[in-house]
Amino acid sequence: MDFQRLYQQLLQLDQRSYKAYKQIAGVYQFAGFQLSIDYVQGDPFASPSRLRVQIPQTGSQETDSGIQSFPEELYRSHSREVALRDYLTRQFAQVAAEARGRRGSGNSGLIAIAPTSQQVLERTSVLITSKQLEARFVVGLPARGRTILGKQAAELLCEDLPLIVDRALNYAQLNSTALRHHVETVEDADWLRQKLAERGLVAFVANGAILPRQSGVDDRPLIQNALPFESPASLQVSFQRPNQGEISGMGIPSGITLIVGGGYHGKSTLLKAIALGIYNHIPGDGREFVVTDPAAVKIRAEDGRSIAGVNISPFIDHLPQGRSTEQFSTENASGSTSQAANIMEALEAGATVLLVDEDTSATNFMIRDGRMQALIAKSKEPITPFVDKIRQLYQDYSVSTILVMGGSGDYFDVADTVIAMTDFQPQEVTAQAKAIAQQYSTDRTPEGGSQFGAIAQRIPHFSLLQERGDRPPRTKVRDVDELVFGAEAIDLTAVEQIVEVNQLRAIGAALTYIQQHYLDGQYSLKTILEYVMADLQSSSPDVLTAFPQGDLAMFRPDELAAVLNRMRSLNTTSQPKAHPLA
Ligand code: ADP
Ligand code: MG
Secondary structure, eight states, X not given: OBHHHXXXXXXXXXXXXXXXXXXXXXXXXXXXXXXXXXXXXXXXXXXXXXXXXXXXXXXXXXOTTSOOOOOGGGGSSHHHHHHHHHHHHHHHHHXXXXXXXXXXXXXXXXXXOOOOOSEEOOBSSEEEOSSEEEEEEEEOOOEETTEEOHHHHHHIIIIIHHHHHHHHHOGGGSOHHHHHHHHHHHHHHHHHHHHTXXXXXXXXXXXXXXXXXXXXXXXXXXXXXXXXXXXXGGGEEEEEETTTEEEEEEEEXXXXXXXXXOTTSSHHHHHXXXXXXXXXXXXXXXXXXXXXXXXXXXXXXXXXXXXXXXXXXXXXXXXXXXOOSTTEEESSOOHHHHHHHHHHHHXXXXXXXXXXXXXXXXXXXXXXXXXXXXXXOGGXXXXXXXXXXXXXXXXXXXXXXXXXXXXXXXXXXXXXXXXXXETTEEEEOHHHHHHHHHHSOOOOOOOSOSSXXXXXXXXXXXXXXXXXXXXXXXXXXXXXXXXXXXXXXXXXXXXXXXXXXXXHHHHHHHHHHHHXXXXXXXXXXXXXXXXXXXXXXXXXXXXXXXXXXXXXXXXXXXXXXXXXXXOTTEEEEEOOOOOTTO
Protein backbone atom coordinates (compact mmCIF):
# COMPACT_ATOMS: atom_id res chain seq x y z
CA MET A 1 0.00 0.00 0.00
CA ASP A 2 1.11 3.53 -0.65
CA PHE A 3 2.16 5.74 2.27
CA GLN A 4 -0.47 8.32 1.22
CA ARG A 5 -3.10 5.75 2.14
CA LEU A 6 -1.52 5.41 5.57
CA TYR A 7 -1.62 9.17 5.95
CA GLN A 8 -5.32 9.29 5.06
CA GLN A 9 -6.13 6.33 7.26
CA LEU A 10 -4.46 7.95 10.27
CA LEU A 11 -6.37 11.18 9.73
CA GLN A 12 -9.60 9.19 9.68
CA LEU A 13 -8.68 7.49 12.96
CA ASP A 14 -8.45 10.86 14.72
CA GLN A 15 -10.46 11.03 17.96
CA ARG A 16 -11.29 7.31 17.87
CA SER A 17 -10.44 4.98 20.73
CA TYR A 18 -6.86 3.79 20.85
CA LYS A 19 -7.67 0.20 19.89
CA ALA A 20 -8.61 1.38 16.39
CA TYR A 21 -4.88 1.89 15.71
CA LYS A 22 -4.73 -1.91 15.26
CA GLN A 23 -5.97 -1.41 11.68
CA ILE A 24 -2.73 0.17 10.53
CA ALA A 25 -0.67 -3.01 10.88
CA GLY A 26 0.69 -3.78 7.42
CA VAL A 27 3.26 -2.84 4.82
CA TYR A 28 3.55 0.59 3.18
CA GLN A 29 5.65 1.84 0.29
CA PHE A 30 7.46 5.14 0.81
CA ALA A 31 9.81 6.92 -1.57
CA GLY A 32 12.98 4.83 -1.32
CA PHE A 33 11.92 2.48 1.45
CA GLN A 34 9.25 0.19 2.72
CA LEU A 35 7.66 0.47 6.16
CA SER A 36 6.33 -2.59 8.00
CA ILE A 37 4.11 -1.98 10.97
CA ASP A 38 4.50 -5.40 12.61
CA TYR A 39 2.81 -4.91 15.95
CA VAL A 40 0.47 -2.18 17.12
CA GLN A 41 0.22 -1.47 20.85
CA GLY A 42 -3.29 -1.83 22.28
CA ASP A 43 -2.91 0.97 24.77
CA PRO A 44 -0.87 4.19 24.94
CA PHE A 45 0.69 3.00 28.20
CA ALA A 46 1.61 -0.46 26.94
CA SER A 47 5.00 -1.22 25.39
CA PRO A 48 5.28 0.74 22.14
CA SER A 49 4.48 -0.49 18.63
CA ARG A 50 7.13 -2.34 16.63
CA LEU A 51 8.06 -1.21 13.15
CA ARG A 52 10.72 -1.86 10.51
CA VAL A 53 11.97 0.03 7.50
CA GLN A 54 13.61 -1.74 4.59
CA ILE A 55 15.78 0.10 2.10
CA PRO A 56 16.96 -1.63 -1.07
CA GLN A 57 20.75 -1.72 -1.47
CA THR A 58 22.29 -1.63 -4.91
CA GLY A 59 25.99 -1.70 -4.12
CA SER A 60 27.33 1.69 -5.06
CA GLN A 61 24.70 2.74 -7.58
CA GLU A 62 22.47 5.74 -7.10
CA THR A 63 18.74 5.24 -6.79
CA ASP A 64 15.91 7.51 -7.95
CA SER A 65 14.71 8.16 -4.42
CA GLY A 66 17.89 9.97 -3.41
CA ILE A 67 18.71 7.37 -0.78
CA GLN A 68 22.23 6.20 -1.47
CA SER A 69 23.26 2.61 -0.77
CA PHE A 70 26.20 1.70 1.44
CA PRO A 71 29.41 0.72 -0.35
CA GLU A 72 29.92 -3.02 0.06
CA GLU A 73 33.43 -2.57 1.40
CA LEU A 74 31.86 -1.17 4.59
CA TYR A 75 30.42 -4.59 5.36
CA ARG A 76 32.60 -7.03 3.43
CA SER A 77 33.90 -8.81 6.58
CA HIS A 78 31.90 -9.94 9.58
CA SER A 79 33.75 -7.40 11.77
CA ARG A 80 32.90 -4.59 9.37
CA GLU A 81 29.30 -5.61 9.05
CA VAL A 82 28.81 -5.71 12.82
CA ALA A 83 30.47 -2.29 13.11
CA LEU A 84 28.39 -0.73 10.33
CA ARG A 85 25.16 -2.02 11.87
CA ASP A 86 26.24 -0.68 15.24
CA TYR A 87 27.08 2.72 13.75
CA LEU A 88 23.74 3.01 11.99
CA THR A 89 21.93 2.06 15.20
CA ARG A 90 23.67 4.92 17.00
CA GLN A 91 22.99 7.30 14.14
CA PHE A 92 19.29 6.37 14.11
CA ALA A 93 19.09 6.84 17.90
CA GLN A 94 20.65 10.28 17.68
CA VAL A 95 18.52 11.54 14.82
CA ALA A 96 15.33 10.12 16.37
CA ALA A 97 16.13 11.79 19.69
CA GLU A 98 16.52 15.15 17.92
CA ALA A 99 13.23 14.70 16.09
CA ARG A 100 11.57 13.86 19.38
CA GLY A 101 11.90 17.38 20.72
CA ARG A 102 9.05 18.42 18.51
CA ARG A 103 6.02 16.42 19.58
CA GLY A 104 4.16 14.50 22.22
CA SER A 105 4.82 13.55 25.81
CA GLY A 106 5.22 10.20 27.57
CA ASN A 107 5.39 7.35 25.09
CA SER A 108 3.25 9.36 22.74
CA GLY A 109 5.22 10.43 19.68
CA LEU A 110 8.27 8.36 20.56
CA ILE A 111 10.47 6.91 17.82
CA ALA A 112 13.32 4.91 19.32
CA ILE A 113 15.81 2.21 18.49
CA ALA A 114 17.34 -0.19 21.05
CA PRO A 115 19.78 1.69 23.30
CA THR A 116 23.52 1.09 22.94
CA SER A 117 26.52 1.20 25.27
CA GLN A 118 30.24 1.95 24.84
CA GLN A 119 30.58 -1.54 23.35
CA VAL A 120 30.15 -2.42 19.70
CA LEU A 121 27.98 -5.52 19.61
CA GLU A 122 26.24 -7.54 16.96
CA ARG A 123 22.71 -6.17 17.15
CA THR A 124 19.34 -6.96 15.61
CA SER A 125 18.38 -3.27 15.45
CA VAL A 126 19.96 -2.81 12.02
CA LEU A 127 20.73 -5.50 9.46
CA ILE A 128 22.40 -5.21 6.08
CA THR A 129 22.95 -7.42 3.03
CA SER A 130 23.93 -6.50 -0.50
CA LYS A 131 20.20 -6.41 -1.26
CA GLN A 132 18.66 -4.60 1.65
CA LEU A 133 19.15 -2.53 4.78
CA GLU A 134 16.66 -3.06 7.57
CA ALA A 135 16.16 -1.00 10.73
CA ARG A 136 13.88 -2.08 13.57
CA PHE A 137 12.51 0.41 16.04
CA VAL A 138 9.56 1.25 18.24
CA VAL A 139 6.97 3.99 17.98
CA GLY A 140 4.61 5.35 20.63
CA LEU A 141 1.50 6.05 18.59
CA PRO A 142 0.19 9.48 19.64
CA ALA A 143 -2.77 9.80 21.99
CA ARG A 144 -4.45 12.18 24.35
CA GLY A 145 -5.64 9.97 27.19
CA ARG A 146 -6.84 6.92 25.28
CA THR A 147 -7.99 8.90 22.25
CA ILE A 148 -6.10 8.71 18.98
CA LEU A 149 -4.34 11.87 17.79
CA GLY A 150 -4.63 11.06 14.08
CA LYS A 151 -2.97 14.14 12.63
CA GLN A 152 0.03 13.78 14.91
CA ALA A 153 0.32 10.10 14.04
CA ALA A 154 0.16 10.91 10.32
CA GLU A 155 2.92 13.48 10.69
CA LEU A 156 5.00 11.19 12.88
CA LEU A 157 4.96 8.25 10.47
CA CYS A 158 4.69 9.99 7.11
CA GLU A 159 6.85 13.10 7.69
CA ASP A 160 9.18 12.61 10.67
CA LEU A 161 10.03 9.01 9.90
CA PRO A 162 11.13 9.61 6.29
CA LEU A 163 13.32 12.42 7.62
CA ILE A 164 14.92 10.12 10.17
CA VAL A 165 15.47 7.44 7.54
CA ASP A 166 17.09 9.99 5.27
CA ARG A 167 19.41 11.38 7.95
CA ALA A 168 20.35 8.07 9.58
CA LEU A 169 20.26 5.41 6.88
CA ASN A 170 21.12 7.24 3.68
CA TYR A 171 24.83 6.90 2.98
CA ALA A 172 24.87 10.24 1.17
CA GLN A 173 23.84 12.04 4.38
CA LEU A 174 26.37 10.44 6.73
CA ASN A 175 29.84 11.50 7.79
CA SER A 176 31.70 8.97 5.69
CA THR A 177 35.02 9.61 7.49
CA ALA A 178 33.56 8.87 10.92
CA LEU A 179 31.74 5.83 9.56
CA ARG A 180 34.88 4.44 7.96
CA HIS A 181 36.83 5.08 11.17
CA HIS A 182 34.23 3.16 13.20
CA VAL A 183 34.34 0.20 10.85
CA GLU A 184 38.13 0.11 10.57
CA THR A 185 38.65 0.48 14.31
CA VAL A 186 36.40 -2.48 15.04
CA GLU A 187 38.00 -4.61 12.34
CA ASP A 188 41.47 -3.82 13.69
CA ALA A 189 40.43 -4.62 17.27
CA ASP A 190 39.00 -7.98 16.19
CA TRP A 191 42.20 -8.66 14.29
CA LEU A 192 44.34 -7.83 17.34
CA ARG A 193 42.27 -10.04 19.62
CA GLN A 194 42.66 -12.90 17.22
CA LYS A 195 46.47 -12.36 17.11
CA LEU A 196 46.93 -12.63 20.89
CA ALA A 197 47.25 -16.40 21.04
CA GLU A 198 50.00 -16.70 18.43
CA ARG A 199 52.05 -14.15 20.40
CA GLY A 200 51.50 -16.11 23.61
CA LEU A 201 49.40 -13.31 25.09
CA VAL A 202 46.07 -13.25 26.89
CA ALA A 203 45.56 -9.47 26.80
CA PHE A 204 46.90 -6.31 25.19
CA VAL A 205 46.55 -2.75 26.48
CA ALA A 206 47.56 -0.12 23.94
CA ASN A 207 49.76 2.78 24.82
CA GLY A 208 47.62 5.88 25.11
CA ALA A 209 44.53 3.96 26.18
CA ILE A 210 42.23 5.75 28.63
CA LEU A 211 41.05 3.21 31.19
CA PRO A 212 39.25 5.15 33.97
CA ARG A 213 35.55 5.88 33.53
CA GLN A 214 33.50 8.94 34.42
CA SER A 215 31.89 7.20 37.37
CA GLY A 216 30.69 3.85 38.64
CA VAL A 217 27.42 4.38 36.77
CA ASP A 218 28.76 6.20 33.70
CA ASP A 219 30.88 4.07 31.40
CA ARG A 220 32.12 6.95 29.26
CA PRO A 221 35.81 7.82 29.54
CA LEU A 222 37.10 10.06 32.30
CA ILE A 223 38.15 13.21 30.47
CA GLN A 224 39.81 15.40 33.08
CA ASN A 225 43.01 14.17 34.71
CA ALA A 226 42.92 10.77 33.07
CA LEU A 227 46.46 9.50 32.72
CA PRO A 228 46.92 7.61 29.44
CA PHE A 229 48.27 4.09 29.71
CA GLU A 230 51.95 3.53 28.94
CA SER A 231 53.47 0.04 28.78
CA PRO A 232 56.63 -0.81 30.71
CA ALA A 233 59.43 -1.41 28.20
CA SER A 234 59.88 -5.04 29.24
CA LEU A 235 56.27 -5.97 28.39
CA GLN A 236 55.89 -3.83 25.30
CA VAL A 237 54.77 -5.50 22.07
CA SER A 238 53.84 -4.10 18.67
CA PHE A 239 51.39 -5.10 15.97
CA GLN A 240 50.81 -4.03 12.40
CA ARG A 241 47.06 -3.55 12.14
CA PRO A 242 45.40 -4.13 8.76
CA ASN A 243 43.74 -0.69 8.64
CA GLN A 244 45.40 1.67 11.07
CA GLY A 245 49.00 0.44 10.99
CA GLU A 246 51.42 -0.03 13.85
CA ILE A 247 50.31 -0.04 17.47
CA SER A 248 52.32 -0.68 20.64
CA GLY A 249 51.28 -1.48 24.14
CA MET A 250 51.54 -3.87 27.04
CA GLY A 251 51.16 -7.56 26.30
CA ILE A 252 50.12 -9.75 29.20
CA PRO A 253 51.60 -13.21 28.61
CA SER A 254 49.65 -16.37 29.26
CA GLY A 255 50.32 -17.95 32.65
CA ILE A 256 49.84 -16.31 36.02
CA THR A 257 49.96 -12.54 36.18
CA LEU A 258 49.73 -10.51 39.36
CA ILE A 259 48.74 -6.88 39.39
CA VAL A 260 50.05 -5.37 42.62
CA GLY A 261 50.37 -1.81 43.94
CA GLY A 262 49.09 0.55 46.57
CA GLY A 263 45.42 1.26 47.14
CA TYR A 264 43.90 3.74 44.68
CA HIS A 265 46.71 3.34 42.17
CA GLY A 266 44.59 1.96 39.32
CA LYS A 267 44.73 -1.83 39.73
CA SER A 268 41.01 -2.54 39.55
CA THR A 269 40.57 -0.05 36.73
CA LEU A 270 43.14 -1.95 34.67
CA LEU A 271 41.52 -5.32 35.41
CA LYS A 272 38.05 -4.00 34.54
CA ALA A 273 39.30 -2.71 31.21
CA ILE A 274 40.85 -6.11 30.55
CA ALA A 275 37.56 -7.82 31.47
CA LEU A 276 35.72 -5.70 28.91
CA GLY A 277 38.48 -6.26 26.35
CA ILE A 278 36.43 -9.27 25.23
CA TYR A 279 34.30 -6.65 23.44
CA ASN A 280 35.10 -3.95 20.92
CA HIS A 281 34.56 -0.33 21.84
CA ILE A 282 33.46 2.72 19.92
CA PRO A 283 36.14 5.15 18.72
CA GLY A 284 36.82 7.71 21.44
CA ASP A 285 36.02 5.30 24.26
CA GLY A 286 39.67 5.02 25.27
CA ARG A 287 39.56 1.21 25.32
CA GLU A 288 39.31 0.63 21.56
CA PHE A 289 42.61 -1.20 21.63
CA VAL A 290 42.37 -2.98 24.93
CA VAL A 291 41.76 -6.52 23.74
CA THR A 292 41.52 -9.73 25.73
CA ASP A 293 41.33 -13.44 25.02
CA PRO A 294 37.70 -13.96 23.95
CA ALA A 295 37.13 -16.62 26.63
CA ALA A 296 38.35 -14.56 29.59
CA VAL A 297 35.89 -14.61 32.47
CA LYS A 298 35.69 -12.27 35.44
CA ILE A 299 35.35 -14.20 38.67
CA ARG A 300 34.18 -12.96 42.03
CA ALA A 301 32.65 -14.01 45.29
CA GLU A 302 28.86 -13.96 45.33
CA ASP A 303 27.50 -15.08 48.66
CA GLY A 304 23.80 -15.89 48.69
CA ARG A 305 23.69 -17.34 45.18
CA SER A 306 22.30 -20.80 44.51
CA ILE A 307 24.52 -23.60 43.21
CA ALA A 308 23.25 -26.70 41.42
CA GLY A 309 25.38 -29.82 41.44
CA VAL A 310 28.78 -28.23 40.81
CA ASN A 311 31.99 -30.13 41.44
CA ILE A 312 33.84 -27.69 43.68
CA SER A 313 36.10 -30.38 45.16
CA PRO A 314 39.33 -28.91 43.74
CA PHE A 315 38.80 -26.03 46.18
CA ILE A 316 36.46 -27.30 48.85
CA ASP A 317 36.44 -30.75 50.35
CA HIS A 318 35.43 -32.64 53.50
CA LEU A 319 32.74 -30.22 54.64
CA PRO A 320 31.28 -30.61 58.13
CA GLN A 321 28.69 -33.43 58.32
CA GLY A 322 30.45 -35.17 55.42
CA ARG A 323 28.59 -33.26 52.69
CA SER A 324 29.86 -34.10 49.23
CA THR A 325 31.41 -31.33 47.20
CA GLU A 326 31.60 -33.24 43.93
CA GLN A 327 28.00 -32.35 43.18
CA PHE A 328 27.58 -29.46 45.48
CA SER A 329 24.21 -27.74 45.73
CA THR A 330 23.03 -24.96 47.98
CA GLU A 331 20.38 -22.27 48.05
CA ASN A 332 22.66 -19.90 49.91
CA ALA A 333 26.35 -20.11 49.11
CA SER A 334 29.05 -18.59 51.28
CA GLY A 335 31.66 -16.22 49.89
CA SER A 336 34.24 -18.94 49.36
CA THR A 337 31.90 -21.64 48.00
CA SER A 338 30.35 -19.14 45.61
CA GLN A 339 33.76 -18.12 44.31
CA ALA A 340 34.76 -21.76 43.92
CA ALA A 341 31.52 -22.49 42.03
CA ASN A 342 31.98 -19.42 39.82
CA ILE A 343 35.40 -20.70 38.81
CA MET A 344 34.31 -24.30 38.23
CA GLU A 345 31.28 -23.21 36.19
CA ALA A 346 33.41 -20.86 34.09
CA LEU A 347 35.83 -23.72 33.38
CA GLU A 348 32.97 -26.06 32.54
CA ALA A 349 31.69 -23.54 29.97
CA GLY A 350 35.14 -23.20 28.41
CA ALA A 351 36.89 -20.24 30.05
CA THR A 352 40.58 -19.99 29.14
CA VAL A 353 41.50 -17.01 31.32
CA LEU A 354 40.26 -16.11 34.81
CA LEU A 355 40.22 -12.49 35.96
CA VAL A 356 40.15 -12.08 39.73
CA ASP A 357 40.19 -8.93 41.87
CA GLU A 358 40.93 -9.00 45.57
CA ASP A 359 38.27 -6.28 46.05
CA THR A 360 35.52 -8.75 45.17
CA SER A 361 37.05 -11.99 46.42
CA ALA A 362 36.52 -13.98 49.60
CA THR A 363 39.69 -13.65 51.72
CA ASN A 364 39.61 -17.26 52.90
CA PHE A 365 39.30 -18.40 49.30
CA MET A 366 42.35 -16.42 48.22
CA ILE A 367 44.84 -16.94 51.04
CA ARG A 368 45.63 -19.06 54.08
CA ASP A 369 48.93 -18.02 55.55
CA GLY A 370 51.55 -19.97 57.50
CA ARG A 371 50.30 -18.87 60.89
CA MET A 372 46.74 -19.88 60.14
CA GLN A 373 47.95 -23.22 58.81
CA ALA A 374 49.73 -23.71 62.15
CA LEU A 375 46.62 -22.88 64.16
CA ILE A 376 43.93 -24.67 62.09
CA ALA A 377 44.99 -28.05 60.77
CA LYS A 378 44.28 -28.82 57.09
CA SER A 379 41.93 -31.60 58.22
CA LYS A 380 39.71 -28.92 59.81
CA GLU A 381 39.75 -26.52 56.88
CA PRO A 382 37.64 -27.56 53.86
CA ILE A 383 39.03 -24.76 51.67
CA THR A 384 42.14 -25.15 49.55
CA PRO A 385 43.00 -21.53 48.77
CA PHE A 386 43.31 -20.33 45.19
CA VAL A 387 47.05 -19.73 45.70
CA ASP A 388 47.49 -23.50 45.94
CA LYS A 389 45.56 -24.25 42.72
CA ILE A 390 46.36 -21.39 40.39
CA ARG A 391 49.56 -23.01 39.05
CA GLN A 392 47.99 -26.47 38.66
CA LEU A 393 45.11 -24.91 36.73
CA TYR A 394 47.55 -23.52 34.20
CA GLN A 395 49.65 -26.68 34.06
CA ASP A 396 46.76 -29.12 33.66
CA TYR A 397 44.29 -27.06 31.62
CA SER A 398 46.30 -24.10 30.17
CA VAL A 399 43.95 -21.72 31.93
CA SER A 400 45.71 -18.44 32.71
CA THR A 401 44.86 -16.09 35.57
CA ILE A 402 45.23 -12.34 35.88
CA LEU A 403 44.92 -11.47 39.54
CA VAL A 404 44.78 -8.12 41.31
CA MET A 405 46.39 -8.68 44.68
CA GLY A 406 47.74 -5.73 46.63
CA GLY A 407 47.17 -7.27 50.04
CA SER A 408 49.26 -10.45 50.11
CA GLY A 409 52.69 -11.40 48.85
CA ASP A 410 51.87 -15.11 49.11
CA TYR A 411 51.26 -15.22 45.35
CA PHE A 412 54.82 -14.14 44.44
CA ASP A 413 55.98 -17.77 44.38
CA VAL A 414 53.41 -18.87 41.80
CA ALA A 415 53.41 -15.81 39.53
CA ASP A 416 54.99 -15.69 36.08
CA THR A 417 54.60 -11.95 35.65
CA VAL A 418 54.17 -9.26 38.28
CA ILE A 419 52.96 -5.80 37.27
CA ALA A 420 53.00 -2.99 39.81
CA MET A 421 50.61 -0.07 39.36
CA THR A 422 52.10 3.15 40.70
CA ASP A 423 50.29 6.44 40.14
CA PHE A 424 48.17 4.72 37.47
CA GLN A 425 51.25 3.58 35.56
CA PRO A 426 52.40 -0.02 35.21
CA GLN A 427 55.92 -1.27 35.88
CA GLU A 428 57.13 -4.81 35.60
CA VAL A 429 58.47 -6.01 38.97
CA THR A 430 58.68 -9.77 38.39
CA ALA A 431 62.39 -9.99 39.26
CA GLN A 432 61.99 -8.01 42.50
CA ALA A 433 58.97 -10.08 43.54
CA LYS A 434 60.85 -13.32 42.88
CA ALA A 435 63.88 -12.06 44.85
CA ILE A 436 61.64 -11.18 47.77
CA ALA A 437 59.99 -14.60 47.58
CA GLN A 438 63.49 -16.13 47.82
CA GLN A 439 64.52 -13.94 50.71
CA TYR A 440 61.37 -14.12 52.81
CA SER A 441 59.75 -17.52 52.86
CA THR A 442 55.98 -17.58 53.41
CA ASP A 443 56.38 -20.53 55.79
CA ARG A 444 53.36 -22.02 54.13
CA THR A 445 52.81 -25.68 53.40
CA PRO A 446 51.38 -26.08 49.88
CA GLU A 447 47.93 -27.65 50.14
CA GLY A 448 46.81 -28.04 46.56
CA GLY A 449 48.47 -31.31 45.56
CA SER A 450 50.20 -31.66 42.21
CA GLN A 451 47.01 -31.63 40.12
CA PHE A 452 44.09 -29.28 39.79
CA GLY A 453 41.35 -31.92 39.79
CA ALA A 454 38.42 -32.73 37.54
CA ILE A 455 36.26 -30.22 35.69
CA ALA A 456 32.91 -32.01 35.62
CA GLN A 457 30.25 -31.70 32.93
CA ARG A 458 26.65 -31.47 34.08
CA ILE A 459 23.37 -32.11 32.30
CA PRO A 460 20.94 -29.29 33.06
CA HIS A 461 17.20 -29.53 33.70
CA PHE A 462 15.11 -26.48 34.34
CA SER A 463 12.04 -27.85 35.98
CA LEU A 464 10.19 -24.54 36.04
CA LEU A 465 10.34 -24.26 32.30
CA GLN A 466 9.07 -27.70 31.58
CA GLU A 467 5.97 -27.25 33.74
CA ARG A 468 4.83 -24.36 31.62
CA GLY A 469 4.25 -26.44 28.52
CA ASP A 470 4.75 -24.87 25.11
CA ARG A 471 3.98 -21.32 26.20
CA PRO A 472 7.36 -19.65 26.54
CA PRO A 473 7.81 -17.95 29.89
CA ARG A 474 7.71 -14.17 29.84
CA THR A 475 11.10 -12.55 30.18
CA LYS A 476 11.55 -9.06 31.53
CA VAL A 477 14.69 -7.00 31.59
CA ARG A 478 15.03 -3.66 33.33
CA ASP A 479 18.78 -3.37 33.73
CA VAL A 480 21.81 -5.60 33.30
CA ASP A 481 21.61 -6.87 36.87
CA GLU A 482 18.44 -8.92 36.68
CA LEU A 483 16.58 -11.16 34.27
CA VAL A 484 13.01 -11.97 35.16
CA PHE A 485 12.26 -15.29 33.58
CA GLY A 486 8.77 -16.65 34.16
CA ALA A 487 8.27 -16.71 37.91
CA GLU A 488 11.95 -16.32 38.64
CA ALA A 489 14.09 -13.22 39.06
CA ILE A 490 17.70 -14.15 38.31
CA ASP A 491 20.18 -11.93 40.13
CA LEU A 492 23.09 -11.08 37.82
CA THR A 493 24.79 -8.37 39.85
CA ALA A 494 27.93 -10.50 40.00
CA VAL A 495 28.02 -11.27 36.28
CA GLU A 496 30.12 -8.31 35.26
CA GLN A 497 30.65 -9.03 31.59
CA ILE A 498 27.03 -8.54 30.55
CA VAL A 499 27.08 -4.95 29.35
CA GLU A 500 23.70 -4.33 27.73
CA VAL A 501 20.06 -5.16 28.40
CA ASN A 502 19.91 -6.20 24.75
CA GLN A 503 22.29 -9.05 25.54
CA LEU A 504 20.23 -10.05 28.52
CA ARG A 505 17.06 -10.08 26.44
CA ALA A 506 18.81 -12.34 23.92
CA ILE A 507 20.00 -14.61 26.72
CA GLY A 508 16.41 -14.81 28.01
CA ALA A 509 15.27 -15.81 24.52
CA ALA A 510 18.12 -18.34 24.38
CA LEU A 511 16.89 -20.02 27.57
CA THR A 512 13.52 -20.58 25.95
CA TYR A 513 15.25 -21.73 22.78
CA ILE A 514 17.30 -24.23 24.77
CA GLN A 515 14.16 -25.56 26.37
CA GLN A 516 12.52 -26.01 22.98
CA HIS A 517 15.48 -27.64 21.25
CA TYR A 518 18.11 -29.07 23.51
CA LEU A 519 16.74 -29.81 26.93
CA ASP A 520 16.30 -33.54 26.55
CA GLY A 521 18.21 -34.73 29.59
CA GLN A 522 21.04 -36.07 27.42
CA TYR A 523 23.05 -33.06 26.40
CA SER A 524 25.64 -31.63 28.74
CA LEU A 525 25.59 -27.92 29.45
CA LYS A 526 28.76 -27.50 27.41
CA THR A 527 27.22 -29.29 24.42
CA ILE A 528 24.08 -27.18 24.67
CA LEU A 529 26.16 -24.01 24.68
CA GLU A 530 28.03 -25.18 21.60
CA TYR A 531 24.80 -25.98 19.76
CA VAL A 532 23.18 -22.65 20.59
CA MET A 533 26.24 -20.67 19.56
CA ALA A 534 26.52 -22.64 16.32
CA ASP A 535 22.85 -21.94 15.53
CA LEU A 536 23.39 -18.25 16.22
CA GLN A 537 26.45 -18.18 14.02
CA SER A 538 24.85 -19.90 11.07
CA SER A 539 21.83 -17.63 11.11
CA SER A 540 21.40 -14.69 13.51
CA PRO A 541 19.90 -13.86 16.91
CA ASP A 542 16.58 -13.90 15.03
CA VAL A 543 16.53 -17.70 15.39
CA LEU A 544 15.88 -17.16 19.08
CA THR A 545 12.59 -15.34 18.71
CA ALA A 546 9.23 -16.04 17.10
CA PHE A 547 9.14 -12.68 15.28
CA PRO A 548 11.91 -10.26 14.29
CA GLN A 549 12.97 -8.25 17.33
CA GLY A 550 15.18 -5.19 17.15
CA ASP A 551 16.33 -5.24 20.75
CA LEU A 552 18.69 -8.22 20.90
CA ALA A 553 22.48 -8.20 21.03
CA MET A 554 25.00 -11.02 20.90
CA PHE A 555 26.43 -12.59 24.01
CA ARG A 556 29.12 -15.18 24.73
CA PRO A 557 28.44 -18.78 25.78
CA ASP A 558 30.09 -17.84 29.08
CA GLU A 559 27.35 -15.33 29.93
CA LEU A 560 24.57 -17.65 28.81
CA ALA A 561 26.03 -20.28 31.13
CA ALA A 562 26.36 -17.71 33.92
CA VAL A 563 22.65 -16.85 33.71
CA LEU A 564 21.59 -20.47 33.52
CA ASN A 565 23.77 -21.36 36.50
CA ARG A 566 22.08 -18.71 38.59
CA MET A 567 18.54 -19.94 38.02
CA ARG A 568 17.20 -21.16 41.33
CA SER A 569 15.04 -23.67 39.49
CA LEU A 570 18.06 -25.28 37.83
CA ASN A 571 18.66 -28.96 38.49
CA THR A 572 21.55 -30.94 37.13
CA THR A 573 22.75 -34.48 36.91
CA SER A 574 26.37 -35.25 36.30
CA GLN A 575 27.19 -36.61 32.90
CA PRO A 576 27.49 -40.38 32.94
CA LYS A 577 31.14 -41.27 32.47
CA ALA A 578 31.92 -42.78 29.09
CA HIS A 579 32.29 -46.55 29.23
CA PRO A 580 36.01 -47.25 29.54
CA LEU A 581 35.87 -49.80 26.69
CA ALA A 582 33.60 -47.80 24.41
P1 ADP B 1 42.94 0.31 43.09
O1 ADP B 1 42.22 -0.89 42.60
O2 ADP B 1 44.41 0.23 42.85
O3 ADP B 1 42.65 0.61 44.53
P2 ADP B 1 41.28 1.79 41.27
O4 ADP B 1 41.54 1.11 40.01
O5 ADP B 1 40.00 1.51 41.96
O6 ADP B 1 42.49 1.60 42.29
O7 ADP B 1 41.41 3.35 40.95
C1 ADP B 1 41.23 4.35 41.93
C2 ADP B 1 40.68 5.61 41.28
O8 ADP B 1 41.60 6.14 40.35
C3 ADP B 1 39.39 5.39 40.53
O9 ADP B 1 38.51 6.45 40.83
C4 ADP B 1 39.80 5.43 39.07
O10 ADP B 1 38.76 5.94 38.26
C5 ADP B 1 40.99 6.37 39.08
N1 ADP B 1 41.93 6.01 38.02
C6 ADP B 1 42.33 4.78 37.66
N2 ADP B 1 43.21 4.83 36.63
C7 ADP B 1 43.36 6.13 36.33
C8 ADP B 1 44.14 6.84 35.35
N3 ADP B 1 44.90 6.19 34.46
N4 ADP B 1 44.05 8.19 35.34
C9 ADP B 1 43.28 8.84 36.22
N5 ADP B 1 42.53 8.24 37.16
C10 ADP B 1 42.56 6.90 37.22
MG1 MG C 1 40.92 -2.13 43.68
